[in-house]
Amino acid sequence: MRTILFLISLLLSIGGYAGQKYEVKGKVTDATTKLALSAVVVTNVQTKESTSTDRDGNYRIQAEAGTTILEFSYLGYITQRIQVKRKTKVDVAMVQDNRALDEVVVMGDRKVAKRNTANMMTASTALAGQTQGLYIRGGYIPDQNQESYQKIKENKFINPLKEPLSTFAVDVDAASYSNIRRFINAGSLPDKDAVRVEEMINYFQYRVAGPKNGEPVNIVTELTKAPWNNQHQLMRVTLKAKDIPTDKLKASNLVFLIDVSGSMMGAGRLPLVKSSLKMLVDQLRDIDRVAIVTYAGSAGVKLESTSGSQKMKIKTAIDELEAGGSTAGAAGIKKAYAIARQNLIKGGNNRIILASDGDFNVGESSDESMEELIGKESKSGVFLTVLGYGMGNLKDGKMEILADKGHGNYAYIDNISEARKAMVTEFGGTLFTVAKDVKIQVEFNPNYVQAYRLVGYENRLLEAEDFNNDQKMGGDMGVGHVVTALYEIVPVGVNSTMVGTVDPLKYQKNSTKYIEVRGNGELAAVKFRYKEPEGEKSKLQQQVVPTKVTDLNKVSEDLRFATAVAELGLLLRDSDFKQQADFDRLIARAKTAKGADDEGYRAEFIRMAENARDLSKAKL
Incomplete structure (x- = not known):
């Protein structure tokens, strides 16, 4: 009798323990590259609860002691199931799926033999008119060469005597940065046309004072030396949209x-x-x-x-x-x-x-x-x-x-x-838009500027006359948005290989005279136009940029970090204008300019730049 009571008590104890819920956490990586995998779907097979790994490959999910099985699934990788038992930490290294073609069902115009498809997805109705791709156990994987990007022809250096005005629409998009991160986290370098440097820079929030006197936008400028060529200068133009509390939206x-x-x-x-x-x-x-x-x-x-x-x-x-x-x-x-x-x-x-x-x-x-x-x-x-x-x-x-x-x-x-x-x-x-059709126009003073180049914004360029034309669209800025543009400048007197030359003209006078105002200490004049969200007539604001150059180690934390992001973009694009750009230097600069970084985005950038550096070395 005592033995029976003991066994009953033991079973009840085990059963009670098995029903206890607790949290399991861990990290998911690629088994070959050891890089973190983001967006891996982690599912509790019993409860059907699911979550996804974050940008660092980490996940958290509820489990039940003694019974929980976790499933880890990710496109292009073999799905894994792991019995948790009593573990509170489960790290997973996922293996890429290189199975033979007889284990896939190919959709689209291609025809291949198939067998052993009993466990595959049944998708006959889903596939009508389907984009060419393939199905494996776990989901659909489109052809990896089906991605498309708009061709980018990089901005060149321009002589302000010939074109004193640089005009473009602001761009608050940030898609390029997270797309680049996806490539690098998966162990490959991005398509060069996927790299839009301005979107990389504008992915991050910068500490800029908001506008005053009821204006929707404030403008901030800085001037320093270009980190990838210390004979050149780098001018920052930043717009900050006003903040509005959520309950006032x-x-x-x-x-x-x-x-x-x-x-x-x-x-x-x-x-x-x-x-x-x-x-x-x-x-x-x-x-x-x-x-x-x-x-x-x-x-x-x-x-x-x-x-x-x-x-x-x-x-x-x-x-x-x-x-x-x-x-x-x-x-x-x-x-x-x-x-x-x-x-x-x-x-x-x-x-x-x-x-x-x-x-x-x-x-x-x-x-x-x-x-x-x-x-x-x-x-x-x-x-x-x-x-x-x-x-x-x-x-x-x-x-x-x-x-x-x-x-x-x-x-x-x-x-x-x-x-x-x-x-x-x-x-x-x-x-929530606070300013629409926002355009920027910069006039450079040829007394100080031999040549200038807008870094990025290639697909947002406007004609000079578009700036005053309210029928021409600009970009839009939402509540609290910050937009930054960088100009690389070749100062007068610097002998730079980046500046091309042409022979003197034969049939007209050569433009070699500087403007009348000399030595006034003004490097450039920055103007921007915007409309109220429901307005049709634009308003104008402007500011002058003085010629005083501040050492890179003394400019704002924001500008130092932005230069690191831009430099990485030049390297990932293998830009014709990367000059002496260097992974190690930009990483070191980003580390010193990380700042408070409450959300961890700047720390993530540093890790991504380190991974990009290692991938670039492996490619050589």
Whole structure:
């Protein structure tokens, strides 16, 4: 009898322990490169609860003692299942999936033999009109050569005697940085045309004083030596938009336009879209409204415009979304604008939030037709925010065009931490415009400037006369946004190989005379124009940049860090203008300029630069 009672007591004890819940955490890395993997989906097989690894490969998830099995899945890697038992820390090294072709189902125009497909995804209905790609156990992997980027022709050095004015539209997009990070975290260097240096610089927040006297934007300038050529100078031009408390923001009429086509299957695509948008839903107030439009083979309304007070209803509609079919993006855009116009809030924040990989393959789909479509729709007072997802199939160029023409911004979301940055940390800047059609024009003084070069912004350049033309679009700035531009300058008297020469002209006078004002201590005059969010007439502000050069180690922390980011961009692009750019020097400079870094973004940049340096060495 005593033995029986003891056994019963033991079983009850074990059973009670097995039911206890606790937290398991760990890190997921690539088994070969040892680099952290972000956006790996970690699932508790018993409870179906799932999470994703952050930008450092870390995860946290609830487990139940004695019974929990965790599944780790990531596109291009073999899915792993691990029994937790009593562990509180489980690190995983994932192995890339190099299985033979008879273990994959190839979709699209290609035909290959297949067998042993019993355990593969059943996706016959999802694949109608599907973008060429392949399915393996765990999800869809598009061809890795299907990504597309707009060709970048780098800005050259310009003689101010010939072109004294440099004019461009501001750009608050930051998609390029997170896309580059995705490449490097996966163990490869990015396509050079994926590297837009201005977007790398503007990924980070800088400590700039806000505007005064009711102005929406403040301007700050600095001048130092170029770290990659100490004979050259580097001029910073930074705009800071005003901050507005969340409870003071205008009421929002939002339309979530969600791509649910077959190319959005798998981790890092639709599941990450859902998590991102649910984060945004949590930020909404009762005065805000949300509708959901989806598109695959056709466009449809998943949720009519609903009050932000009904968060569970909105989240349930998001959770019900499934991917499959072709991609009628143009139809989805038209439907979203129609819904936004139906629920327009006069004087409010009317905005479409498009979540997609940009692969439109039904109806209007070319970059030109998309540009024309958005150009027409943007006149309705509805702004457009574009969120890019997925790898291997990302149509980056198309996504950027949509955002630029739609009076909006473009972010690339590669993991849950990036989603949090866009949807929570920078909520106001992402969704609420305080100044639109913002343009910058800089006039350089040839008494001091032999040549100048705008670093980045190649696809945002404007003609000089566009600056005063209110019909020409500029960029848009959201609440609290900071936009930085860097100019590399060759001072008068410096013999630089970066400055080209031409023979004297035969049939007209050669322009060699300097302007009349000499030695006035003005290096450049900076002007910028902007419109109020609902205005049609621009306003002008301007500021003079003095010739005084401050040593690089004495300029603001922000400028030192921005120069490190720009230098990495020059190296990743293998720029014709990288000159003496150096990984070790930029990393050392970034470390001294990291500052408070509450969100850890600058520390992450340093790790990314170190990884890029090592990958570059391995490539040689």
